[in-house]
Amino acid sequence: MRIKACTCHDENDTIDVVTTDNTKMYLLCAAIENSSHTDMIGRSKLRWLKDKEPATYAEFVVKGDLQDFLDRYAESYHQQQDTMEKQLKAHFVGDKAYAAAMAREIMMYGE
Structure with missing residues (x-):
């Protein structure tokens, strides 16, 4: 159909x-x-x-x-967010909570 x-x-x-x-x-x-x-x-x-x-x-x-x-969409989305969070945590070594919050914001508003 x-x-x-x-x-x-x-x-x-x-x-x-x-x-x-x-x-x-x-x-x-x-x-x-x-x-x-x-x-x-x-x-x-x-x-x-x-x-x-x-x-x-x-x-x-x-x-x-x-x-x-x-x-599938949720899995892909969360994998991307996790990858971004890891990259940001490597950059913001002293503030992991800030890196995690930034990753969420970028995924939410960055598309």
Whole structure:
């Protein structure tokens, strides 16, 4: 099943999906996200997907790949943050807490 059209509705947090065989679906994003096991980082990525790439969001849901995507995304994100934190700790030898806080801030706002 391939997605032909997709529209995100912020006012009721839904996505309307039309597939290539003209099947229509209405995704209730809040319910989908509440049933997912994710953290603030994953929810932020889902918000971005809904706003920028609703068809990708819908495809993950329709194919049942949303949780796997969230798990892989969180793992990659935290690995990057850990790497950055190690680099900053090497630079800020006397203040490891500051280095850790900087790594979190860069990951949160630096993209």
